Every structure is written in C-alpha cells, then in structure tokens.
Amino acid sequence: MNILVCVKQVPDTTEIKIDPVKHTLVRAGVPSILNPFDGFALEAAARLKDKDPGTKIVVVTMGPPQATAVLKEALSIAADKAYLVSGRTFGGSDTLATSYILSQAVRKMEETEGKFDAIFCGKQAIDGDTAQVGPELAEHLGLPQVTYGLTCEKNADGSGLEVVQEGDGYNQVIGIQFPCLVTFTKPSFDPRFPTIKRKLAANRANIPVLGDDAFPDIDTSRIGLKGSPTHVKTTFTPEQKTGGVIIQEESEEESAKKLVALLGEKKVV
C-alpha cells in the first residue's frame, strides 16, 4: 500500500493565553506541535503498515519552512518520506485554496512516489477547527471519502478499507475502495511514540520542498489570499463569564436543594 498522510503544524491551543488587558491572543512562547488529529491519521497508517510491512507512508505539510519540524516528527514516528509544500504565493490561502494547492502537490508527489491508494488527514486542525481541507482535497482529486474515522483495516480482498466512523450518536463501519481519502478523529488508544533510532534518521532525512514554481499548471487565480473565497473580517476574544454563584451550604443536601431552587427560578429545570 501507498499512503499519504497530510499533517499540519499548529500552535498548542491548550497553551494559548488571552491578554487580560488587550483581549488578544498571546501566541509568544506557545509551542508548535503536530496537530493531534493528524497524529491519529498517522497512527492509522502505521497500524496498516504493522500488518503489511511493504506499505509506504509519505507525509506532506503545507506551511512555512519551520513546519519541517512536524515532518521530522512524523518521520520519527512512522513515515518513510516527507514533503514540504511552501511558497510565498501560497500564503493567505483559505481552506479551499489550501486544498487546491495540496491537490496539485498530490499529483506532483505521485510522479515520484507512485499513485497513493489512500490519503489520510486529521479530521480538523486544532487552530482553525474547520474540518474542511480533507473533504475539499478529496473533491479536487475526485476521491470518495470517509470523515470522522476512528480506526480502519484493509478489506478482505485488499481492494479498499473498512473504516469505523464516528457518527452523530453511533458508529458505523463504512466500506470504501482505493483510491480514497479518510479523515481521522480521536480513537480509544494513544498513538505510538517516536523511537530514538527513527529520530536520528529523521534528522538526517532529505525533505524535498515543493515551492512556488513546483506546479507549472497551477491556476494562480485559485491560490493565496486572492484565490480564497472567504476572508476574515475581524477577530475578537470571546466574553469571559464572571461571577458565578458559589453554593456552599451546611450540608451537600442543603446545597443541592438551593441549586434546584436557583435552577427552577431560571426555568432551567
């Protein structure tokens, strides 16, 4: 099997603080990490490779040169080859433009790596939280998709995958033929860690860069800020709740009684 995993470098949103005076996001000192959902996608690919060691895992990211860090991390976990898509003209792209550029990158990588049987993505990145790039990439490439994958296995005749999908209130097993695109959410297990040996190899890895001139046939009206249908008008920090009521009566029973009374006044129960 030949699997492409799309990853993104994101700020660790759990470390982000709000400036209490200016009400802006404080990003200084916030570590950059591999988007956790992309880690789940990589783990799903690694599990397929565990069963079928001939599997090749290629990772790609689009971002500034420093995003190479997450490619190295992916190499040290499970990937065999990595590509960086990075160009000045790609900056400012929204999800539609980003997915279009990535679709061009897929075609380009396939010239070297062969056709990908499956493309795996995280269901969403934890900075933008849009969950759009995966399905949009699938559309540009004309591939069938399964989103919200938890786990997957190759089907009996090896012609596709059976994906356990998290639905709205239940899970489903979905059958899909190669080539296809699957996005992954959090499974019930933790992804594997990098090994020292792989880390050392990842540091020495040659990571090709697909830059502005890598795609001679790209439609430049569909990339960058100008090629993006959506524009951010404003950003602001959400209002913080303040001054909730703390109930601390003599006993737990009394506290419960008071709470029910207060909720009753608010017509919540």
Add this chain to the structure above:
Amino acid sequence: MEAKTKDLWVLIETREDGSPAKVGLELLNPGRILADKQGGRLVAVVIGQNVQKSVEEAAKYGADQVLVVEGSEYQQYTTDAYQLAMVYLVEKYAPTTVMIGATNIGRDLAPRVTAKVGTGLTADCTSVDIDEESGNIAWTRPAFGGNLMATILCPDHRPQFGTVRPGVFKKPEAGESHADIIKEEFHVANDQIRTRIIDVIREAAGEIVDLEGAEIIVSGGRGVGGPEGFETVIKPLADVLGGVVGASRAAVDSGWIAHSHQVGQTGKTVAPKLYIACGISGAIQHLAGMSGSKVIVAINKDPDANIFRVADYGIVGDLFKVLPALTEEIRKKKGE
C-alpha cells in the same frame, strides 16, 4: 457562480426514518431573519426517504418554500448521493446563502459541495448576521479551541455557505404553513455511491449518545473515580433530568466510559441548555467543548478548580453526596 435569487436555504438534515434532525429546524430561526434582511425567501431543503414529516415541520416552522429530493438512495446518508443532490439543486436555483447544521453529517457534506461549486464555506458558526457594510453574511465562529472568535465573509462567491452549531439557536415559533412544496426528481445511481455502510454499531441496548442534540448534559470527570461512579451517580441524575451523559477526556482516557461521550476539543462540542460538570477540573480543552452552554453548573471538591470560572452555579463538595441529593430533589420537583 452568480446568485439567481436572494433566497436563503437551510438544509433540513433527515434521519433514517425521514424525520428532521433538530438543528435544521433551529436554523429556520436565524434563517427567517436573514432571509428577510436579504430580501429573499427562506427555503428549506429536504433530502431523504419518506420525508413527509420533515417537509411538514419545515413548513410549520416558517419556510416559504420546501425543496424536496426523495429516493431510497437517500435513506441513509452517503457523501456521494447527498453531494450530487445538493450540487444539482444549488446549480439549478443558485441561492445567495446556504446554511447547514454543523453535525458530523453537515461537516462531511458542506465542504464537498462548496469545493465542487467553487465557493466559500465557514464552518461551525456560533452566530450569523448581515455585515452592514457589504451586505454579505457575517459568519462568526470560534477558533484556537474557543480562545478566539473570527467573523468571516465570502464577498465575491455565491452561494455563501456556512455550517452552524446545533443548539445555538432555538426553533422558531410554529405557525400556519404557507410553504410551496416543490418536488425535484433527482436520482443517483448505485455505482455513483462509492461508500457502503457495512454495519451500524450502537451502544449497549441500542442507546444513542446524542450529545450535540441534547438539551441537558451531565458530565463526569476524574473526580467520578471509575466506571461505577458513572453508573451510580452521573447516569441517575442525567436520567431524571432527561439528559445525556457526557465525560471529560480524563474519564474517557481512563477507560471509564466510551469516547462517544467525550466533550471537549478531541470530543464533541456541545451547547445544551444546562451543562452539569461533576468532578471535572476544567482544562481548557474541556471548556472549549462546552463553554457555549446556556447554564453551566460545576460540582467539585476543589474550590480553586478552573471549571468554577465558567460556571453560573458552583457547588463545592463531594459529588458522591451532592449528586444523589440533587437527583432526589429534582425527582421531587418533577413529581410536584
């Protein structure tokens, strides 16, 4: 593409039995306001099988027109069948705005439609309005795990698409139906549907964990101490309230309860009327998934727990004493 009308569309997601998912009806509420401001009609789009009930409800809750695509190929959701049907409708009628509920299905479908049509999509909005300056829809959504809100416009492409979180809006008041019902014959061949549902896995005894649609959620965290705690104190309170059991990442990672119950950044984002957090410290990942709840109650032993910062009401105490007392009080109140 250019819009042919000033109409605003709301996709009414249907269930397997043809009934509407709640979020579609909720969106008719802001849909009405925005359609009036745009000077167009409010159109409900219903795709499914045996959808009479969805059509009636959409009409009852204020749609001026209901577009219906019916067929056995739509009984269960598949990306391909629904995408083809939506793209067909959008290209035929070219509305100016389309709103879809930000459910797993909505978030699977919407980007697939917009990428095909070549227009902009704003995901997971918590507020929608008209941008006074430009007349575009102003889609407002959280990003960075809820730390930042962004307002997004789609100025030069139509239709402008957005998915909107369930539970943000209330269903509109029901009224006399005045809707034109338009049936569209559009069918998708079997071989155009490239995925196959092999199995549906429901929780024990067919229980469905519908956190996103729940009006009341009672969630347990590390303080619940184990799977027994969920059975003995969390579930009884959820049951008496008619609510759904949620959980923090800590409880799920400890294996006390299935991930389908998880609320937070790597779980579900919820906005119920009432969220009761029990033994949950309030890590930012958890807050990101529930801070949009209307009323938040926190019960925790630790008076300095972060969860109290977002709580409307907090009880500092032992949840194993507070919850049974609370369950009993509510049972009494309901009995009145």
